[in-house]
Amino acid sequence: MNFILASASDRRKELLNRLIKEYEVIPSSFDEDSIVFTGDVGKYVKELSLGKAEYIRNDIKKPSIIIAADTVVSLEDKVLGKPKDKGDAFKMLQSLSGKTHQVYSGITVINTENNKLISDYVCTDVTFSVISKEEIDEYINTGEPMDKAGSYGIQGFGGVFVEKIDGCYYSVVGLPLNKLKNILRDIVK
Template sequence: MKFILASASERRIELLSRVIKDFKVIPSDFDEQTIKFNGSVPEYVMKLSKAKAEAVSSATYAFSESDVTVIGCDTIVSIDNLILGKPKDKQDAFRMIKMLSGKVHSVYTGITIINVNFDIIKCDYACTKVKFSNLSNQDIEKYLCLEEYEDKAGAYGIQGYAGVFVEAIEGCFYNVVGLPLNKLNKMFGEMGINL
């Protein structure tokens, strides 16, 4: 069986390599803006992961490979039912971190697994609650100078310097990084695939 990860995220690649030794990386070119948020974060993040996986799985036919399984993921940060995507710039990142300061927010990852040859689609999500300490403007500015906020949902990565902001976590740590390994393993098990 051949596995394809529909993501260029270095964090996802590193995590997936812990459980699958041999896989291809084919980033999805799906335009996330085409899916609108309807108020349900789990539904939204699963739709995004499915769209990404489908975009790559349709392209795999060009490779004429047999027994291909595509893994699509999308991770978002949500607070007060608002979606915090990737910040546009430093000012936007400051706004996001300020919103998270002293509060509990949720990190959702949608996962879609598609067995291309048998047209089997499995879609699910994981949610982790994360509490940040109260942060001063100086704390936030110091963090932003590191430029770690770039290309990260909610303007932070728990595996980087922003890990010092995290006071408590409830749920899967790897979900916050971008790939909930426990959920992924269960989904593969339900499809009869042992990693």
């Protein structure tokens, strides 16, 4: 079976290599702004991942398994996406300081051969220690926060702010491996 990752994310590629050795990368150009957040973060990330998978589905000619994911950070029921600029990154990181927030990863897998589709999400609680303005500035100057939901990468320098997590570490990185393994087992049948 042909496998397709609908993402250009290096982190997702690195993680998917742990489950699948050969796959194509076809980044989805799905317009994420077309999905309106209505207050249910789990539903929102599932819709985002579904949109990404469906976007490339019509261009696939041979039977394939399409894997798409989306990750967002939520604090007090507000979604924190990727920062617009350094000031936005600073505000996000300051809002996360000393608090527990949630990281949601939506995942959709489509088997184009039998039209089977599974879409789900994983939610992980992440607690930050208190971080100073100087630490936030230093971190922003690394450039790492600028393409990350919530303005941090747990697998990079941002991991030093994490006091504890309750849930799936890989979901926080961007691809919930255990959930994906179980979905693939069910969808390839």
